[in-house]
Amino acid sequence: MAGTEAKMEPPDMSAILFPLAGVMIxxxxxxxxxxxxxxxxxxxxxxxxxxxxxxxxxxxxxPISIDRNGVYYYKDQKLSDVKEITPKVAAEQKxxxxxxxxxxxxxxxMVVIRGDKSIQWGSVLEAIDAVKRAKCKRVVLAVIKKRG
Amino acid sequence: MARxxxxxxxxxxxxxxxxxxxxxxxxxxxxxxxxxxPFMVESGIFITRSLAAKxxxxxxxxxxxxxxxxxxxxxxxxxxxNQEPVDPNQLxxxxxxxxxxxxxxxxxxxxxxxxxxxxxxxxIDMLKANGASDVLIMKRKSATTPxxxxxxxx
Numbered sequence: 001m002a003g004t005e006a007k008m009e010p011p012d013m014s015a016i017l018f019p020l021a022g023v024m025i026x027x028x029x030x031x032x033x034x035x036x037x038x039x040x041x042x043x044x045x046x047x048x049x050x051x052x053x054x055x056x057x058x059x060x061x062x063p064i065s066i067d068r069n070g071v072y073y074y075k076d077q078k079l080s081d082v083k084e085i086t087p088k089v090a091a092e093q094k095x096x097x098x099x100x101x102x103x104x105x106x107x108x109x110m111v112v113i114r115g116d117k118s119i120q121w122g123s124v125l126e127a128i129d130a131v132k133r134a135k136c137k138r139v140v141l142a143v144i145k146k147r148g
Numbered sequence: 149m150a151r152x153x154x155x156x157x158x159x160x161x162x163x164x165x166x167x168x169x170x171x172x173x174x175x176x177x178x179x180x181x182x183x184x185x186p187f188m189v190e191s192g193i194f195i196t197r198s199l200a201a202k203x204x205x206x207x208x209x210x211x212x213x214x215x216x217x218x219x220x221x222x223x224x225x226x227x228x229x230n231q232e233p234v235d236p237n238q239l240x241x242x243x244x245x246x247x248x249x250x251x252x253x254x255x256x257x258x259x260x261x262x263x264x265x266x267x268x269x270x271x272i273d274m275l276k277a278n279g280a281s282d283v284l285i286m287k288r289k290s291a292t293t294p295x296x297x298x299x300x301x302x
Contacts, residue, residue: 128197145186
């Protein structure tokens with residue numbers, strides 16, 4: 001019995017921690033790679049223009065994206081026409097007010113227009129008009145803070 | 149020989165793995181990630197757009213009202229400030245002086261549909277950075293600069 005106890009060795013912690021550290025690095029790499037998608041509620045990848053002035057932190061919002069070909073997206077859903085934005089945003093605003101239990105909040109959920117920096121201003125204006133037709137009161141143009 | 153090999157393997161297995169450099173790299177990555185978050189995460193600039201407002205009417209209203217800055221970006225690259233062509237490099241000096249005469253410090257911005265979005269954002273950013281409290285986005289029907297007498301604007 002005493003001989004059995006003498007053979008028991010303490011567990012090698014480094015051998016246990018090594019795979020754990022590997023997993024941690026993998027998780028970190030995935031988080032860094034998907035950081036933008038995590039924060040913007042959409043996976044549509046765009047080159048967002050940069051600006052010095054930042055006014056709004058985008059938290060609970062409705063993203064409208066316009067890619068470099070001028071194609072509109074509502075969240076991740078590709079739209080065939082800009083006019084499809086209005087009913088979708090209006091429904092979302094209604095749901096937002098209902099969830100909050102205050103009908104007066106309808107139209108107050110932030111709508112973010114995410115445009116690729118190479119598109120024409122006319123495409124963005126059409127999106128702004130479509131959103132405004134849904135009686136949105138808080139419209140924001142997405143930008144990324146300039147370095148320096 | 150076989151006995152010698154088994155002893156070597158046993159000795160090798162007992163060498164602990166040094167996790168120090170590993171944790172250093174991970175910590176550095178986390179710190180770099182945290183520091184770069186503000187430059188990765190999207191933010192926003194508030195804009196105001198009135199559906200009812202049409203440029204010529206707004207121009208007339210602007211004359212009567214408090215709005216002192218009316219910027220128009222043409223598709224050929226010309227920048228008009230209060231209906232007069234202006235050197236874009238002079239705008240950071242002119243805008244604060246004009247806004248100083250305004251109480252609400254609102255500015256009107258319009259651009260031809262062909263203008264690149266990035267350049268419009270640069271001008272909105274410039275207006276806000278120079279003290280504009282609100283940027284009213286206006287829509288122009290044609291590439292020509294409408295005067296208050298011209299019909300239509302949207």
